Amino acid sequence: MKAVLDSSREYAATKKKNHFLHNIKRDSLLYFLLLLPIGYILIFKYAPIYGLVMAFQDYNIFEGIKGSEWVGLDVFRFIFEQDSFYRALKNTLVLNVLDLIAGFPAPILLAILLNEVRQAAFKKVTQTVLYLPHFLSWVIIGGMVYLMFSNSGMINNFLAGFGLDKIEFLSQKTPWLITYISVGVWQNIGWGTIIYLAAITGINKELYEASDIDGCSRLRQMWHITLPGIKSTINILLILQIGRMVSIGFDRPFVMGNSLVNEYSDVISTFVYRVGISSGDFSQATAVGLFQSVVGLVLLLSANFIAKKLGEDGIW
Amino acid sequence: MNTGKKKRIAILCSTALLAIAAAGCGNSGKNSGEGASQTAATESAAASGPPVTLTVEVFDRGVQGQPDLNNNMWTKYVNEKFGKPNNAIVEYVSVPRSQEIDKLNVLMAAGEAPDISFTYDGTTVTRYAKSKGIYTLDELLEEHGQQLKSYLGEKVLSYGKYEGKQVSIPGKRTLLAWNGMFIRKDWLDKLGMPVPTNKDELYDTLVAFRDKNPGNVDNVIPWATAAAGMNYTFGNLVQSFWGPMTEEEFVTTTNWLKPGHKDAFKWLNKLYNEKLISPDFALDKTTKQADADVTNGKVGFYAANWDYPLSQKIREPLKQNVPDANYVPVDTFKNDEGKYLKEVYNENGIFSFIPKSSKNAELAMKYLNWMADPEVMFFLQFGEEGVNHKLVDGIPHGIAQTGEKMQTSNLNMDYTPIVNGAELGDTEKNVRTYAAALAAGDKSYEKLATDSYKINTTDGYSSFNYGVPNEANIKYGKTLGDMNKQMIDRLIVAKPAEFDALYDKLVKEYMDAGGQAVQDENVKNYREVQAKNK
Numbered sequence: 001m002k003a004v005l006d007s008s009r010e011y012a013a014t015k016k017k018n019h020f021l022h023n024i025k026r027d028s029l030l031y032f033l034l035l036l037p038i039g040y041i042l043i044f045k046y047a048p049i050y051g052l053v054m055a056f057q058d059y060n061i062f063e064g065i066k067g068s069e070w071v072g073l074d075v076f077r078f079i080f081e082q083d084s085f086y087r088a089l090k091n092t093l094v095l096n097v098l099d100l101i102a103g104f105p106a107p108i109l110l111a112i113l114l115n116e117v118r119q120a121a122f123k124k125v126t127q128t129v130l131y132l133p134h135f136l137s138w139v140i141i142g143g144m145v146y147l148m149f150s151n152s153g154m155i156n157n158f159l160a161g162f163g164l165d166k167i168e169f170l171s172q173k174t175p176w177l178i179t180y181i182s183v184g185v186w187q188n189i190g191w192g193t194i195i196y197l198a199a200i201t202g203i204n205k206e207l208y209e210a211s212d213i214d215g216c217s218r219l220r221q222m223w224h225i226t227l228p229g230i231k232s233t234i235n236i237l238l239i240l241q242i243g244r245m246v247s248i249g250f251d252r253p254f255v256m257g258n259s260l261v262n263e264y265s266d267v268i269s270t271f272v273y274r275v276g277i278s279s280g281d282f283s284q285a286t287a288v289g290l291f292q293s294v295v296g297l298v299l300l301l302s303a304n305f306i307a308k309k310l311g312e313d314g315i316w
Numbered sequence: 317m318n319t320g321k322k323k324r325i326a327i328l329c330s331t332a333l334l335a336i337a338a339a340g341c342g343n344s345g346k347n348s349g350e351g352a353s354q355t356a357a358t359e360s361a362a363a364s365g366p367p368v369t370l371t372v373e374v375f376d377r378g379v380q381g382q383p384d385l386n387n388n389m390w391t392k393y394v395n396e397k398f399g400k401p402n403n404a405i406v407e408y409v410s411v412p413r414s415q416e417i418d419k420l421n422v423l424m425a426a427g428e429a430p431d432i433s434f435t436y437d438g439t440t441v442t443r444y445a446k447s448k449g450i451y452t453l454d455e456l457l458e459e460h461g462q463q464l465k466s467y468l469g470e471k472v473l474s475y476g477k478y479e480g481k482q483v484s485i486p487g488k489r490t491l492l493a494w495n496g497m498f499i500r501k502d503w504l505d506k507l508g509m510p511v512p513t514n515k516d517e518l519y520d521t522l523v524a525f526r527d528k529n530p531g532n533v534d535n536v537i538p539w540a541t542a543a544a545g546m547n548y549t550f551g552n553l554v555q556s557f558w559g560p561m562t563e564e565e566f567v568t569t570t571n572w573l574k575p576g577h578k579d580a581f582k583w584l585n586k587l588y589n590e591k592l593i594s595p596d597f598a599l600d601k602t603t604k605q606a607d608a609d610v611t612n613g614k615v616g617f618y619a620a621n622w623d624y625p626l627s628q629k630i631r632e633p634l635k636q637n638v639p640d641a642n643y644v645p646v647d648t649f650k651n652d653e654g655k656y657l658k659e660v661y662n663e664n665g666i667f668s669f670i671p672k673s674s675k676n677a678e679l680a681m682k683y684l685n686w687m688a689d690p691e692v693m694f695f696l697q698f699g700e701e702g703v704n705h706k707l708v709d710g711i712p713h714g715i716a717q718t719g720e721k722m723q724t725s726n727l728n729m730d731y732t733p734i735v736n737g738a739e740l741g742d743t744e745k746n747v748r749t750y751a752a753a754l755a756a757g758d759k760s761y762e763k764l765a766t767d768s769y770k771i772n773t774t775d776g777y778s779s780f781n782y783g784v785p786n787e788a789n790i791k792y793g794k795t796l797g798d799m800n801k802q803m804i805d806r807l808i809v810a811k812p813a814e815f816d817a818l819y820d821k822l823v824k825e826y827m828d829a830g831g832q833a834v835q836d837e838n839v840k841n842y843r844e845v846q847a848k849n850k
Contacts, residue, residue, distance in 0.1 A: 061425040062449035062672055084795070084829065151595040152535060170599055171809065259543055259805040260598045279794035280421040280443060 055287035061280065075287045085288070088271035089246075091264055095253070096245045098177065103185050104241060107192030108234060112222055114193060115200050127197075130190025141187065142255035146170070149179055171260040180256050180265075195237065196230055203229035235312050243300030246292050268292055368404045370679050371430035373420075375730040376410040381718055385410045388720040390696060390731050398686050404679055408731075414602070424449060427673040431680045434668040434733045438475070439793050441667045442785040445483040451670040452481040456681040464681075464734065467688040475664035478785060485684055487665030487729075490737035490746045493772040494661050496622030497551040498643040503530040503616055514650045515556065515583070518617070522592045525616035531638075533614045538592045540615040542600040544801035551619030552658035554580040556649035564846075567780040568838040570831050572803075572823045578816075581807045585815050588808045598805040613638030617646075622772040626754045626761055627726070628716070645768035660776035665729075665736030687734050697727045697738065698753065705753065711745065714753040727753055782841045789837070792830025799826050 024031055050065075055075055057068040079085050110130070117123040133141070148154045149169035156166040169175045207225050216224070250269040257265030268288060276285025304314040374385050385391075386408040394406050409430045411419045417440055423429040424444065435441065444450045453476075457465055465473070468488050476484035504511060504521070507530050512518040522538040529536045541550065559575035571577055587593050600606055609615050611633040624630060625643050634641055647656045668684060670677045686692060698705045698712040704721060705712035717723070727750070729736050738749040744766075751765030789796075803822045810818050827835075 060447045060449075061421075062444075062447050082829070083825070146599060150599055153596075258599050258601065259802040260809060262802050274794065274798065277418045277421060280417075280425075280440070282425065 052286060052290055054283050055290050057283055059283040061282065075283045079284060079287055085271065088266050088268050092246060092248050092267040095267060096248060098181050099184055100241060102181050103188060104238065106185050106189050108196055110189055111193040111196035111200060112226055114197060115226065116218065133187040134191035138251035138255045141183065145183060145256065170258065173261065173264055176261045177264065184252065195233060199230040199233040200226060232313050235307055239303045239307055242303040243296055245299050246295045368676060368679060370404050370406050370676050370683060371409050372406060372432045373430040373434055374408040374410050375413040375416065375725065377413045377724055379724045382724045383720040383722055390728060393695060398683060402679065402682065424671060429671040429673060431670060431674040431676045432668055432683065433671055434666045436666050438667060439790055441484045441669055442478055443790050445478040449672050450483055451672060451677050452483055453485065454482045456677060457482060460678060460681045461685040464685040464688040472663050475662065475781065476667060484667040484669040485734065486667050487734050487736045489661055489663050489665045490739050491750060491769065492660045493622040493769050494659060495547055495549055495551050495619055496624060496768045496772045497619040497646050497648060498625055499617045499646045501642045501644045502640050506530040511646055512648045514648060518648045522617060526592055531613055535614060537594050537609050537614050538616045539587065540594050540606050540609050540618045541597045542603040542606040543598050544804045546603055546606050546618060546620040549619065550584065552649045552656065555657040556651045558651065564842060568835060568842050570835050572826055578819050582815055584808045585810060585812060589812055598809060611637055613641050622768050623765065626751060626765055631755065645771050647771045655775045657775050658772065660773055660778050662778045662781065666733050668733045684734055687732060693732065693735060693739060696732045711749050711752050782845055784841050786834060786837045786841060788830060788833035792834060796830055799829060
């Protein structure tokens with residue numbers, strides 16, 4: 001009996017192995033092509049991880065990692081003692097949460113609306129126009145924002161023409177936050193619809209036809225067919241977005257920020273830029289980067305866990 | 317057959333991609349190979365053999381119509397006169413002016429900084445010296461830099477020392493004025509007002525500019541400024557509010573805690589809230605808006621560099637847009653003792669140093685030494701007679717040039733790090749020369765320059781040279797510098813009722829973030845220096 005079991009196990013193992021080899025052989029070309037992205041990730045994503053040891057050193061740029069002195073957790077201690085670090089962390093979270101609230105549903109709505117547009121030409125043109133801002137650099141957008149929203153900018157001049165008070169879009173907390181978030185939504189909304197539109201295309205057409213026959217209204221179709229059809233896509237994108245909650249792009253807060261709103265616009269990326277590149281303290285910059293990645297990972301895992309508990313597909 | 321063809325195409329594509337990737341990797345390998353051959357060449361140091369490449373930093377100021385910074389009249393001269401005899405090729409590595417320190421940090425960390433690198437920031441040099449990332453220059457200077465040594469002199473060289481060792485070569489600053497304040501004389505004449513001589517008169521003048529709009533322009537700006545001031549200051553306004561203090565306090569106390577400092581910002585705050593200061597100044601991080609306002613003739617008064625109205629970016633457009641505009645230098649911030657106290661520069665300019673990664677330290681020193689030759693320096697500052705200048709009474713008058721004969725910085729200071737300002741022997745001549753060189757000999761500018769220089773060196777004091785680095789400043793300096801700028805802006809735009817509370821809150825934050833540590837070390841260092849001098 002035991003012998004039989006053993007041999008069957010062995011058999012299964014060899015079969016599996018053969019299967020694996022067989023697969024590789026069958027699709028050798030595909031695997032060959034895969035080498036390139038794998039190489040890219042190894043060289044540019046895994047190899048630099050070695051640099052993380054700088055966070056535990058008093059890093060001397062001339063001695064390099066090998067010659068620098070080990071200081072344990074001193075660098076972290078120094079960072080966690082700084083008020084400006086907590087401020088940067090808080091601002092990063094606040095800006096990202098606001099971005100999530102305003103920026104996440106926007107492309108979904110837009111995609112559903114675009115999907116309802118009958119005239120193909122109009123739809124194409126609208127889509128293209130909405131994509132465009134995505135390809136503008138933040139430096140350019142920053143210039144446009146300044147021209148439109150500054151105290152002597154277009155909108156305030158317009159208001160002044162009607163004898164209205166000026167609104168300090170760029171130099172006071174709440175108006176600045178609103179400007180910051182809206183400009184972000186404006187820039188990303190078109191681009192964000194691409195994935196959702198693709199997901200909508202994947203929904204079985206027969207469902208719509210059947211509901212038409214049953215006399216279902218347009219709105220009902222959106223609610224009962226389109227939305228559930230792209231639910232899993234929404235889920236995955238949401239989880240990914242939550243994983244990115246502690247990381248924030250550099251350009252947008254750096255370009256849109258100024259000294260008057262620095263209390264709200266100084267985020268982790270600008271903090272890292274300031275201590276790391278401008279002051280040449282690479283240990284601190286690395287430590288903050290490491291901290292950011294760890295928190296990001298925790299958030300990603302918890303979001304995934306919750307999604308699975310709620311019976312949805314996680315990202316793995 | 318079809319799949320076979322596809323396969324071949326795919327393999328071809330992927331090999332091509334791999335080849336590109338490999339080429340990308342290979343590049344660095346090739347560079348290091350070159351580096352190795354360079355070392356060999358320096359070691360042999362013979363006049364024959366392949367030439368050595370000496371790399372030298374140069375600022376890229378993004379001047380309109382500027383030539384290739386590594387291939388123009390000046391670099392050709394250097395390569396002809398210095399490169400050829402020394403069997404070297406001098407190559408200029410450009411670094412954006414506004415991000416010089418960021419870029420330098422990256423270059424230094426990567427071991428790719430030019431053989432001669434420089435910065436105006438003394439703290440950065442100290443930080444490199446402390447990490448042992450740059451050469452100590454005493455022996456090199458002794459051996460290959462005698463001409464340079466005698467040109468700069470002990471005093472100037474002392475600014476480049478760290479722990480008694482020469483770690484950088486400071487440039488010699490021939491003109492010491494820093495800030496200058498200027499007012500529209502033609503507007504004053506129209507209003508029948510005199511040139512203001514104190515704060516109250518200036519205030520009345522600014523109000524008159526606002527209410528009577530003598531230039532008849534849209535959105536008149538009585539006092540133009542940019543984020544944290546057009547030149548990191550508001551002229552000597554702040555100094556004029558300072559109360560009496562001991563010399564030790566004057567030198568070591570953080571400005572924010574000096575008696576009267578708060579009142580200075582309160583006054584600016586009042587002016588801002590009465591719409592006497594540029595409404596968007598805090599958003600103007602690059603001073604571009606302030607420049608535009610000045611050259612469009614909207615501005616009555618401003619404080620900037622003492623030579624700001626002479627510079628080409630202001631002089632030419634202003635002449636075109638508003639030919640009648642006449643800015644004259646003024647001295648209007650008088651303190652209680654009746655003095656016009658203002659900060660002037662120390663005698664040093666930019667700090668040049670040689671990174672440890674350099675294989676050509678000896679040649680680098682020879683290059684700096686060669687530049688101290690009066691003939692060489694004259695050519696680099698003023699160019700060729702008849703082309704870049706004409707001599708009038710022994711003073712070179714500049715001829716504006718475009719293309720490869722253009723100077724991208726005042727008197728080519730970016731190519732001549734050992735000197736800052738005209739160098740013709742004596743100060744008065746230097747000022748006149750400076751004005752003549754910048755304004756192509758236009759007499760009215762010469763007067764403007766000499767007046768401005770005189771005003772802006774009157775009652776001047778320069779920052780104290782401790783001679784030892786302030787460790788706390790190395791650690792917190794950059795953060796404090798950033799905070800400083802933000803505090804200035806926020807205090808000026810604050811609501812008047814909230815000013816006092818905000819001032820106290822911000823200053824406390826500043827002191828907690830390292831301001832106190834810097835000040836304590838300043839006091840300690842100051843006392844040590846004083847004790848030594850006694």
